[in-house]
Amino acid sequence: MGKEIDLKNCIIAQSGGPxxxxxxxxxxxxLANAENKYFDTIYGSINGITGIFNSKLLNLTKLxxxxxxxxxxxxxxxAMYLGSCRYKLPAAGTDEETYTKxxxxxxxxxxDTFFYIGGNDSMDTVMKLSDYASKIESDVxxxxxxxxxxxxxxxxxxxxxxxxxxxxxxxxxxxxxxxxYIYPVKSVTIVExxxxxxxxxxxxxxxxxxxxxxxxxxxxxxxxxxDSDKFIEDVKRLxxxxxxxxxxxxxGIRDKDGNYISASSSSADNFGHNQLSGAGKxxxxxxxxxxxxxxxxxxxxxxxxxxxxxxxxxxLDESVSQGKKAHSLSIENKSGxxxxxxxxxxxxxxxxxxxxxxxxxxxxxxxxxDSWINAEGNDVTDEMLTYLKPLxxxxxxxxxxxxxxxxxxxxxxxx
Numbered sequence: 112m113g114k115e116i117d118l119k120n121c122i123i124a125q126s127g128g129p130x131x132x133x134x135x136x137x138x139x140x141x142l143a144n145a146e147n148k149y150f151d152t153i154y155g156s157i158n159g160i161t162g163i164f165n166s167k168l169l170n171l172t173k174l175x176x177x178x179x180x181x182x183x184x185x186x187x188x189x190a191m192y193l194g195s196c197r198y199k200l201p202a203a204g205t206d207e208e209t210y211t212k213x214x215x216x217x218x219x220x221x222x223d224t225f226f227y228i229g230g231n232d233s234m235d236t237v238m239k240l241s242d243y244a245s246k247i248e249s250d251v252x253x254x255x256x257x258x259x260x261x262x263x264x265x266x267x268x269x270x271x272x273x274x275x276x277x278x279x280x281x282x283x284x285x286x287x288x289x290x291x292y293i294y295p296v297k298s299v300t301i302v303e304x305x306x307x308x309x310x311x312x313x314x315x316x317x318x319x320x321x322x323x324x325x326x327x328x329x330x331x332x333x334x335x336x337x338d339s340d341k342f343i344e345d346v347k348r349l350x351x352x353x354x355x356x357x358x359x360x361x362x363g364i365r366d367k368d369g370n371y372i373s374a375s376s377s378s379a380d381n382f383g384h385n386q387l388s389g390a391g392k393x394x395x396x397x398x399x400x401x402x403x404x405x406x407x408x409x410x411x412x413x414x415x416x417x418x419x420x421x422x423x424x425x426x427l428d429e430s431v432s433q434g435k436k437a438h439s440l441s442i443e444n445k446s447g448x449x450x451x452x453x454x455x456x457x458x459x460x461x462x463x464x465x466x467x468x469x470x471x472x473x474x475x476x477x478x479x480x481d482s483w484i485n486a487e488g489n490d491v492t493d494e495m496l497t498y499l500k501p502l503x504x505x506x507x508x509x510x511x512x513x514x515x516x517x518x519x520x521x522x523x524x525x526x
Contacts, residue, residue, distance in 0.1 A: 118148065118149065118150060118151035119150065119151065119221050119222065119223035120150055120151055120152045120153070120154060120220055120221050120222055120223065121140075121150045121152075121153050121154070121222060121223055121224040121225070121226065121441070122153075122154040122155070122156055122163070122168070122217075122220065122222050122224075122225055122226070123137060123140060123153065123154070123155055123156065123171070123193070123225075123226040123227075123228065124155070124156035124159050124160055124162060124163070124193060124225075124226070124227055124228070125137070125159060125191040125192075125193045125194070125195055125227075125228045125229060125258075126159035126160065126195055126196055126197075126198070126227060126228070126229035126230075126232070126233040126236070127195060127197070127229040127230040127231075127232055127233050127258075127259065128195070128230065128259065128260070128416060129189065129190040129191050129195065129416055129417060130258050130259065130260050130271065130272025130273075130275065130276065130416055131187075131189045131190075131272060131275045131276075131416070131417060131418065131419040131422045131426075131427075132258065132271040132272040132274075132275055132422070132426045132427055132429075132430040133190075133191055133228055133258040133271065133272060133430070134185050134186065134187075134188050134189075134190075134191065134192045135185075135186045135187075135271065135426075135427045135428075135430035135431050135434070136228050136256050136258060136271055136430045136431065136433055136434040136437075137155075137171075137185065137192060137193070137228060137434060138182050138185045138186045138431055138434060139430065139431035139432060139433060139434020139435045139436075139437070139438070140153065140226060140256075140434040140435070140437055140438050141153060141171060141172075141175050141182060141185075141434075142182060142431065142434070142435060143434065143435040143438035143439065144172075144438060145175065147438070147442070149438065149441065149442050150172075150223065150224075151172075152170060152172045152173075153170075153171045153172045153175075154168045154169065154170060154171065154220065154222075155168060155169040155170075155171045155192070155193045156168060156193065157169065157193055157194050157523065157524065158193075158194040158195060158196045158524075159193075159194070159195055159196030159198055159229075159233075160196065160198055160200065160213070160227070160236060161196045161198050162193075162194075163212075163213055163216050164212060164213075164216075166216070169193065169523060181519070184510075184517075184518065184519045185519060186427055186431065186507070187419050187422065187427070187507050187508075187509050187516075187518070188419065188518040188519045188521075189417040189418070189419040189518065190417055190521075192519060192521060194521075194524045197232075198236075199232065199235075200235070200236045200239050200240070202239070203239060203242065203243045203246070210240075210243050213240070214243070214244070214247065214249060214251065217249070217251045222251055223250075223251065223252065223441070224251065224252040224253075224254060224441040225240065225251060225252070225253050225254070226254050226255075226256055226437055226441075227240075227253070227254070227255055227256070228255075228256040228257075228258055228434075229255070229256075229257075229258060229259075230257070230258060230259035230261065230263075230264065230270070231259065231263065231264060231473070231474065231475075231476070233255065234255050234257070234264065234449055234469060234472055234473040234474075235473045235474055237253050237254070237255035237447070237449065237469050237473065238447070238469045238470060238473040238474075240253045241253040241446050241447030241469060242447070244446065244447075245447070251446075252441050252444065252445065252446035253446050253447060253469075254437050254440055254441060254445065254446065254448055254449075254450070255448065255449035255450065255469055255472075256271075256433055256434060256437045256449070256450050257270045257271060257433070257449060257450060257451070258270060258271045258272045258430070259272060259273065260272045260273050260275075260276035260305060260312055260415065260416045261273070261305065261306055261307070261308075261309055261311065261312065262309065262311035262312065262477070263308060263309035263311065263476050263477045263478070264449075264472055264477060265471065265472045265475040265476070265477045266449070266451050266467045266471055266472045266477075267449075267450075267451040267452050267453075267467075267472075268451075268452045268453060268454040268462060269452060269502060271426065271429065271430035271433060272416070272426065272430070273311065273312070273426070273502065274423040274425055274426030274429075274502035274503055275418070275419075275421070275422040275423045275426045275427070275503075276305075276312055276315075276415045276416055277311075277312060277315035277318065277423075277499060277502055277503055278315075278421055278422070278423045278426075278502075278503035279414070279415050279418045279421050280304055280312060280313075280315045280316050280318075280319075280411065280415055281315055281316060281317075281318035281319045281503065282319070282421060283302075283411060283414075283415075284302060284316045284319040284326060284327055284357065284359060285319035285321075285324070285326070287300060287302060287326075287357065287409065288319065288324050288326035288327075288355070288357050289324075291326075291355040291357060292324075292354075292355055294354075294355075295354060296354060296404075296405060297350055297354055297355075297404040297405065298354065298355050298356070298404060298405040298406065298407075299346055299350075299355075299356045299357075299358065299395075299398050299402070299404055299405070299406040299407075300355070300356070300357045300358070300406070300407055300408075300409065301358045301360060301391045301394045301395055301398070301406070301407070301408040301409070302316065302327065302357065302358065302359050302360070302391065302408075302409050302411065303360055303361075303362055303390050303391030303392075303408060303409065303410045303411065304316065304359060304360065304361060304362065304411055304415065305361075305362055305411070305412075305415055305416070306332070306333060306361040306362055306363055307333070307361075307362065307363040308333055308363055308476045308478070309332075309333065309334070309363075309476060309477065309478050309479060310331075310332025310333050310334055310361045310363075310478075310479050311479055312361075312415065313330060313331070313332055313359050313360065313361040314330065314332060314479060314483070314491045314495050314499070315499055315503075316330060316359035317330060317359075317490070317491050317495065317496060317499070318496065318499055318500065318503065326355075326357035327357045327358060327359040328349050328353065328356050328357055328358065329342075329345055329346070329349070329356070329357075329358045329359070329489045329490065330358075330359045330360075330489060330490050330491055331358070331359070331360045331361065331364050331488070331489060332361050332364070332479055332484060332491075333361045333363040333364050333365055334478050334479050334481065334484060335484055335488035336365060336366060336367040336488075337364040337365060337366055337372060338366075338367070338488075339366075339397060341487075341488075341489075342394070342397070342489075343397065343398070343401050343402065345487075345489050346358070346398060346402060347402060350402070350404065358394065360390055360391055360394060361390070362390050362391075363390075364390055371390075372389075372390045372393050372394075373389035373390050373392065373393040391408035391409065391410055392408050392410075394408065395407065395408035419509065419516065419518065420509055420516050422506075422507050422509075423502060423503045423504065423505060423506075424504070424505025424506055424507045425460075425501065425502060425503070425504045425505050426502065426503075427507050428505075429452060429462065432464055433450045433452065433464055435464075436450045436464040436465075436466070437450050440466055445466065447468065447469050447470070448466045448467060448468060448469055449466060449467055449469050449472050449473075450464060450465075450466050451464070451465045451466055451467050452464060452465075453465050457497055457498075457501070460501035460504075479491075479495070480494075482494065483495040483498075
């Protein structure tokens with residue numbers, strides 16, 4: 112397709128929490144356009160959709176053409192090359208001015224398609240913008256490309272970023288377990304893992320088990336009500352036959368009344384989500400008070416979402432393919448859709464890219480199936496392991512400089 116056809120442009124933004132695979136999806140769109148020139152210029156909106164409000168943009172097409180190895184480095188660069196935001200788009204009926212500003216921008220820059228790479232809250236933005244485009248009969252296409260280490264988007268087998276985060280969690284818990292085994296004293300180590308509403312990432316800690324280590328010995332997910340008395344019983348029972356007990360716990364565990372363990376309702380983000388921390392510390396105090404053995408808690412925190420040096424090649428390759436799929440959906444004139452992955456086989460592991468109506472995914476949470484949690488509510492089943500194992504396979508090529516991973520600079524995000 113030649114430029115003489117008067118090609119239009121597109122714009123891409125990233126939003127929400129980072130993953131090590133979100134830039135691979137961005138790279139996928141760029142690669143697809145290099146292979147099939149549908150857009151003249153691909154713009155990047157800095158700091159999510161807020162970059163559109165102040166026309167803070169990057170010319171990604173120019174960077175791809177002028178920066179050596181730009182695409183290969185982009186694939187393995189952690190966090191978000193375009194920056195992020197936590198901006199909640201208001202309902203169109205309550206703030207028409209905001210929508211007018213966005214679509215005036217699309218017109219000014221001759222935008223054919225807006226790609227938004229993000230998680231559940233970002234898909235809410237995709238839904239609102241596509242609905243507004245239909246309302247005003249705009250030809251601008253709005254397409255969502257998923258990402259989230261939480262793996263909680265409905266309609267897709269798994270989300271870009273989850274496999275790499277799962278790999279990091281499994282490796283870290285295996286290393287923590289070895290650290291706990293060195294002393295011949297009774298001890299409990301509690302590892303707090305991200306996951307507000309869904310326990311997928313905490314479940315991935317089970318991958319760390321091998322022929323000599325059963326750590327984590329206990330796994331608690333937010334899908335099951337957390338019972339502190341039962342927890343103490345579980346730990347005491349294991350301490351009878353083990354010197355060291357390792358516990359993996361989701362940050363979002365709740366009691367039978369739905370109250371978060373150590374959550375503060377006074378601290379919430381723009382989407383109304385409680386800012387959680389301290390579940391692991393709460394259990395640490397509980398063990399110290401009611402059992403009295405050596406105990407510590409470890410909050411993995413943001414390390415689980417930015418460790419590109421331990422990324423899953425499967426995750427990055429699939430993320431690139433989903434970026435390419437989004438590009439093809441634009442050519443097919445699709446809008447108001449989200450790219451999805453459909454698993455076609457566990458062994459050998461195979462998936463195919465597809466798409467779904469954004470209304471069937473946005474603002475819904477995909478929880479761990481109850482049948483994948485054991486009857487006692489303190490572990491996962493073999494079905495979960497079958498699901499997880501293929502997602503962490505393979506290691507990408509990361510270049511090093513002066514002994515450290517060499518990533519793309521993000522000076523354009525600095526003040």
